[in-house]
Amino acid sequence: MLAVVVITVASAVAAIAAYDHYQNSDPARIKALIGTFSDSVSRGNPQEIATLMCREEAEPYLDAAADPGGELANAPKPKFRIGDIVVHGDAASATLIFRDDQTQTMYFRKNAGKWTVCAPAKDQM
Numbered sequence: 001m002l003a004v005v006v007i008t009v010a011s012a013v014a015a016i017a018a019y020d021h022y023q024n025s026d027p028a029r030i031k032a033l034i035g036t037f038s039d040s041v042s043r044g045n046p047q048e049i050a051t052l053m054c055r056e057e058a059e060p061y062l063d064a065a066a067d068p069g070g071e072l073a074n075a076p077k078p079k080f081r082i083g084d085i086v087v088h089g090d091a092a093s094a095t096l097i098f099r100d101d102q103t104q105t106m107y108f109r110k111n112a113g114k115w116t117v118c119a120p121a122k123d124q125m
Contacts, residue, residue: 026115027085030092030108033115034082042077054109054118080104091124 033052040048046065050058083095083103090110095103107125109118 026087026092026110029115030085030087030094031082033108033117034094034096034106037117038077038080052117054111054116054120056120057118086125088125091118091121093122093125 037049037052040052046062050062053061078098080096080098083097085094086092092108092110092115094106094108096106097103105122106117107119107121108115109121109124110116
């Protein structure tokens with residue numbers, strides 16, 4: 001009976017550790033970033049969007065952004081699912097699959113432990 005309890009507790013601890021590891025894994029963090037980025041784009045706030053981008057992409061984006069004094073766009077959030085996420089060191093890519101089966105690849109870069117949306121990271125893949 002004691003052996004069964006020990007095995008059950010050990011299994012539960014292993015499952016919790018595996019779940020915690022997954023939540024802190026690079027693919028899980030990238031998935032969370034994609035969701036946050038999509039929400040920010042839907043709200044249409046350039047400053048908020050830029051905080052999720054790498055510096056070399058955020059600066060030109062903000063320079064090109066529409067008049068910040070204008071009304072914020074509340075675009076409908078696109079419907080997509082996240083396909084493959086590929087991580088190569090501090091660069092990564094993710095495939096977004098939209099309802100019409102069209103795909104788009106997003107690129108990411110990790111800087112100081114934080115993943116950011118970063119099209120220039122494509123060159124690191």
